[in-house]
Amino acid sequence: MRDVAIIATSQSVMEVDTNKTSVELMVPVIDAAVVASGLDRRDIGFWCHGSCDYMVGQPFSFVSAVDAIGAFPPIVESHVEMDGAWALYEAWIKIQLGDCDSAVVFANGKSSSGDINRIMSLQLDPYVVGPLWPDERSIAAMQARVLLERGIITESEMAAIAARSRRDGTNNSNALVTGHHTIAELLAMPRISDPLRAHDCPPVADNSVAMVIAGGDLARSLCERPAWIRGIEHRIDMQNIGARDLTGAPSARLAAHAAGAHNDKLDVAELHAPFTHQELILHREMRIDPSATSVNPSGGPLCGNPMMAAGLLRIAEAANRVMGGTADRVLGHASSGPLLQQNLVCVMEGD
């Protein structure tokens, strides 16, 4: 294995109903990451992008996203129709294979162009689930209900996740929905998709995220304290949500184990659990003890969930803790698909 590290990250301030195009949203963020890395744009070995055409309703929008790179002279480029975290995985492999020494990974999370809650229905099995078009919040509510009625979690625990997220988000100038609330205040709020309340659900947000990764010596020469990727793995649960035990996420457990999450103490875990009850699932599956590990100090996806960028954003936030010297060993997690179906875990360490 080659040593590969995240050496620079950048993100835009989350907003709603941005008047910018996806490309305009990405240009300054990509530029800032490249400038922060110290590399010349033309020396970048590989570019990889994560986005989803359904979000802005433009077929092949990922092709026009190449406009955001400045692909002249020609570049080596790829795209995943996934959260940008999976673009990171592809870029990491590219460096492992020795094809290049550096890569820019970026994600476009312009979520407010359409009704994201409804767009997410399109990823469901079109034959037996699709005809009912249950929306994202409704199936999340089904999952929360099973957890509550089996006594695995409580509504207070869910509200506590929201309260902690929004409180920590007040320290993150890029976060969208933040504030100080007591658990009692949150539990007094109305249910919007029973048993979920608004604070249990991810706020729709537009932003973009970019990072530069580099192999061994190059990373050391450019960055004072690179966030070395010690393990990056992803696993997938079955697509049929009716056949899954919705109280668990075996793929998250397996990905965390394979990435070596448990080999040593974790200082920070940035988890991409869009709903409060899903973070409680991840604690259990990924064996994360919130009393020993700081979970989502950025505020996490409950302060703004730019779909397709939110997972890469978690990894960027975790990497920033290492690069900033406030943590030695961190975990970034991304999820995709309905109800934590797909999970990616990236474990990073400082020198």
Place this chain on the structure above:
Amino acid sequence: MSAAFAEPGPVLKVRTPITISYRYSAGPNSSSHLAGLLEGRLIGNRCPSCSLVYFPPRNGTCPKCARALAEEVEVGPRGTITTFCVVNVPFLGQKIPIPYVAANIKLDDADMSVSHLVLGCDAAEVRIGMRVEPVWKDRAEWGPTLENIDHFRPTGEPDLDIEAGDR
């Protein structure tokens, strides 16, 4: 329950209709381009890095330099044909009698061409370097679109040698 469900046979097809509507934001640069068309003005944008003038300023970004386009530049309205094809294929719903000419036209002061119709002369007369000007539709039909121009027609000016750098 209908008879179709009473006698199950092989399921050959399911229909799962869904409609999603989107709000499209053109972005600041493309918005001034589109707003200009509403007034019959042709507005492009210059890249602050390579100085090329984009018309239309798609995505508001220079794809060569990955820089946000800046300065607004009024282009045209006259232009020069950079290449063209003569359409001879009849198809259902065709509005223009064949043969007709679809051309790439580089508007004056723009650095790239737009595709449009060239009418007003015999298709056989059209050539690269030919000078053309827009024929606008009736103002009542205008919207934020290049379709406000019905077609381009020859100006009768001498040809430009685009390859040799004439502008």
